[in-house]
Amino acid sequence: MAWYLVRRFLQLIPVFLGATLLIYFLVFSLPGDATAAICGEKGCTPAVEASIRAQYNLDEPFWVQYFLYLKGLLTFDLGTNFAGRPIAEIIANVFPTTAKLAVMALVFEAVAGVVVGLFAGLKKGKLFDSTVLVVSLVVIAVPIFVLGFLMQFLIGVKLEWTNPTVSGDATFTELILPALVLGLVSFAYVLRLTRTAVIENASADYVRTATAKGLSRRRVIGVHVMRNSMIPVATFLGADLGALMGGAIVTEGIFNVNGVGNTLYRAVLNGEAPVVVSIVTVLILIFCLANLLVDLLYAWLDPRIRYA
């Protein structure tokens, strides 16, 4: 087990190198001149432009730029963005908000998805099940920005239950609505996964045997159907945490959340390779760790899986 953990952490190194290299290269290959974005419409003098180029190593070939970036990383210096703000500070500023948002969305989709999925699965073919299936299909099919704006308009503007946008403080109550929107599609997937697993497990031989032992229905479902049905759901949720962290661009845009998604979007538009790569790298590390966590959870849920 210890050996397995060591191996999994060692695996992070090539993943880290490969991911940074690839992303750095993609941003490097973006068309357009980065200095133009800094100088704006008015333009800079050639001397200023040259000094900016020198400061950010923009004239160096790709490999040199990349290695200079890596060197900075090793000394915990992520550099600054084009506006001169340290990248480390940007990350420290926006990540907590997005993390809060992602975790809230994850809790929502996990709890609601499992509960609704369980009841739909147990009442397979009944009205509740059919309704839930149709609604979840609609949620998956309709683009998230449509649902987002719709909910913002109804709940935030018409009913005024909450602020339609999120302030700089990003308090818990303000984040509830964006978190619901962010978790909505995954909620539909979790629901469907749970439903399928419950239907499959509810007709398993060991569930019948459990009933034959004289257990109450509640215990049969709670102990024998639920744990087995959580195995595929856990896998999905782990992968989804990474997607929620990085994929909140649309939701953050709708609700004006100052989070990772918004910052990343602006950095890509400005061609600020160090910012993009730094943020994405953190996201990748979170994704890898979340997956490791899921694998461990998986082994706990299913004792047949043993890591060595």
Next chain:
Amino acid sequence: MNGAEMNTENPSAQNPVAPLLELKDLAITFKTNNGEVPAVKRADLTIMPGETVAIVGESGSGKSTTALAAIGLLPSNGRVSGGSIVFDGEDLTNVSEKRMIQLRGSSIGMVPQDPMSNLNPVWKIGFQVKETLKANGLPSGPKDVAKVLTEAGLPDAAARANQYPHEFSGGMRQRALIAIGLACRPRLLIADEPTSALDVTVQRQILDHLETMTDELGTAVLLITHDLGLAAERAHKVVVMYKGQVVESGPALELLTNPQHPYTQKLVASAPSLASRRIESSKGTGRESDEVLAPHAEDLQTDNVIEVKNLVKVYKIRGGWGKSSDFKAVDDVSFAIKRGTTTAVVGESGSGKSTVAKMVLGLEDATDGSITFDGVDITSLGRKEMFNFRRRVQPIFQDPYGSLDPMYNIFRTIEEPLRVHGVGNAKSREAKVRNLLDQVALPASMMQRFPNELSGGQRQRVAIARALALDPEVVICDEAVSALDVLVQAQILKLLADLQSELGLSYLFITHDLAVVRQIADHVCVMEKGKLVEKGTTDDVFEKPQTAYTQALLDAIPGAGLMLPPEVA
């Protein structure tokens, strides 16, 4: 007191005690897309306290459905549509689910069929026993759990209780399930094919143990089985079901020796565990099969179509920290198959018999030793020679449900090997497929059907036709009839014997079922833990077994001891 004693001592005797379970005119239907389909029609059955009653029938006869109805566990689309189930004076067809939960476990226990799928894989064995005790209001400390498991014959129960089902062998799992079934001392135990998934020797141990336990506790047993021999050996009374109806019932031996209903007669005649001697004699008086085989076996003594010499197969088992250990699945096995005869390799699961089959088929590389086919060592064949070799040696596998491609219709299934090997043109291939279907006694109209539209026996016929498509010299049957009901099994064995005499085929027959061996094989090799412990002609091995292991296997055939008295008499 008097009544209780009578029950355990002499249950089948007439006594004034009320029956424990009484099914009257029981009808069960299943809701399907085509409306309500009857599964059980007018079933009657009575179990006295402490008595063992067996329901015998083939799959689909409604025997399991009947038993499940008695414990209120019909699948959600099934319902009791008529008649009554009276348990201890209480009609269970219209009691509440709450009352049913009270009865389950404490009054009616169940030992299910498949030990592999009936324990929840994610909970420890001890936990699964514990919750049974707890749910029925019994003390459920670790000691109580260990006691229950020990009673069911599980060694070292306290430590074993901390293991998960996948760390148990099939036999141990079944013991755990028996422990669960009897944990709360129910008055009736429903045992649904409790051992059909286990090796014969394990089967015998488990059944012996179950019998001892239920005798001691005075538990009545409703035993569900497809094996008439087993039923006759274990039960006081036997009920024969066919297509949802009880066709015959009565005391076990009487029913066996003097079956009244035509179906029971057929069942008795073809039950392999009972017929071992009889089939030999019919072979002796027999027609072409014996006439062709016997001279072959003597004339061509030197002509071995396959010779296996000192065959060894070692698997590496991965351990932790990059270590690995060797596991000898096959250890120094030698035997030969004479042309036109059948050699059977017998053994329990894990004995290495299927590994031998895979190596002879060239699907698995031998670690050491040689396999010669027609004088050529197949372990040294190149790709192209291997391709040609495959054409001459064909397999038939155990599971006719898994070994046919569900997306291929029957014509395409049988034609595929011909196409792969580039035999003939489209027209001649179709003629060949027709001819093959005819040989395996399937109508040509079947060509456009798909496997899911066929019964198990029909599928196995298709598998045989496919194996024969390339006119092989050797057919390797890996448990080819094990998954089939007895009647179908008898038909397929007869078909194989007929094809052998017709086409001069040689068979390598891999099986765990000695009763089948007796019906089909000329020579027998007995394997135990990778080693060949005994080989010889079928008659020699059956009549004068040389090793204790073979003797144990023979003794374990259900009903082996049972049929002797009437035959001797």
